Amino acid sequence: MAPPPLDILLAAPRGFCAGVDRAVQIVERALARFGAPVYVRHEIVHNRFVVEGLRRRGAVFVEELDEIPDRTRPVVFSAHGVPKSVPETAERLGLFSLDATCPLVTKVHRAAESHHERGRHVLLIGHTGHPEVIGTMGQLPEGAVTLVTSVEDVARITPPDGPLAYTTQTTLSVDDTAAIVAALEARFPDIAGPHRQDICYATTNRQEAVKAVAPRVQAMIVVGAPNSSNSQRLREVAEREGCRAVLLQRAADIDWADFEGVDRLGITAGASAPEILVEEMIEAFAARREVRVETVVTAEETVVFNLPKGLRDPAPDAAREE
Structure with missing residues (x-):
């Protein structure tokens, strides 16, 4: 059958x-x-x-x-x-x-520098050892930044006396970060924060899309790498919505026993996973079952960042002149 x-x-x-x-x-x-x-x-x-x-x-x-x-x-x-x-x-x-x-990470770097120039000690919300955190902390002199990894950390840290500011890693859980920020503002009412949240638009959008899909499916695959912060956060967001979720790098990593009895499956991908890997996942399931694919759209993204000047294509007029 x-x-x-x-x-x-x-x-x-x-x-x-x-x-x-x-x-x-x-x-x-x-x-x-x-x-x-x-x-x-x-x-x-x-x-x-x-x-x-x-x-x-x-x-x-x-x-x-x-x-x-x-x-x-x-x-x-x-x-x-x-x-x-x-x-x-x-x-x-x-x-x-x-x-x-x-460029959104660079924006966090510049914000940290600005706070430091204004005499504020910076509290950086992020994950220990992540390259982005290492890079942000490395914008300022040693001792000028205190890393905050959790709500529990907020009660434990002992920043120096004087004005404080906070900034965040761009790939965090929106909900977890909101809880940490609330704890910081409760303990340090005068702490300065960003004009807009530092968590990037793409991280936020992908988490919101998972929130829309997770309640409608029995299981979810997040295509991404285990060392990818934003991919791990997508898995956590799905689980928080009550959905069983797994983080997989390739279709070859699928444990088919995990999906026995699953008739409604969600698939997303972290911000560093190319679409070809999502297609590979769908094809793997299509080789075993008839699949019907529906796309759940929660936001449209039109953001494009310029390349460094030395790598950009010449302007059309310049090309014609040549």
Whole structure:
């Protein structure tokens, strides 16, 4: 007896955000313009499929700049941002660098610097050891930032006397962060915050889409990497809505026993997961069952970030003049 049809609800928005798309384009265009190898400090984005694809085209990933043997080659800084010491080191070593930091992460960096210049100690809401957190803390002198990871941390921290400000990692859970901010404002009523939340539009939109899909399905797949903060938050959001959720990198990772008896399945993807991996998931289920796909749209995204000047296409007029 054939299994019943499987209804797949696709969350939208999902997958690549403007910051990730820009970062990947920077590496691709650097390879096209300068040839291989192009060095990349840290994973350009947290997705093995993307990283391996760029590696096959000539990108070489390193953790530190002193690992680069040929200093005539370009080096790209990842989308997560880097401490100030990294571009300073690149300049000292004579490296030509391209900064793929997401502009929304750069905005957090500038806000932290502004608070510091105004004499405020900065409380950074984020996850210990995440590259974005390391990069943001590295914008200011040591000791100028205190990391806050949870509501419980708010009661434990002992910031220096004087004015305070907070900022946040861009890929956090919207709900968790709101709780931490509320706790900070309760303990430190005069704390300064951002004019608008630092959690990026794409993180917020993807979490809202999951909230719309999760109550309608029996299980949800989040396509993404285990070291991707925004992907892990999507899984947590689905679970908070009462839905069983798993984080998978590829269709080959599917444990089919987990989906026995599931007739309504949700699928989303973290901001660093390309759409081809979502299609791969759907095809894997379609090979076993009749699938009916519905897209649940909760927001339209039109944000596009400019590439660095050295990598942009020439303007049409300039092209004609040539």
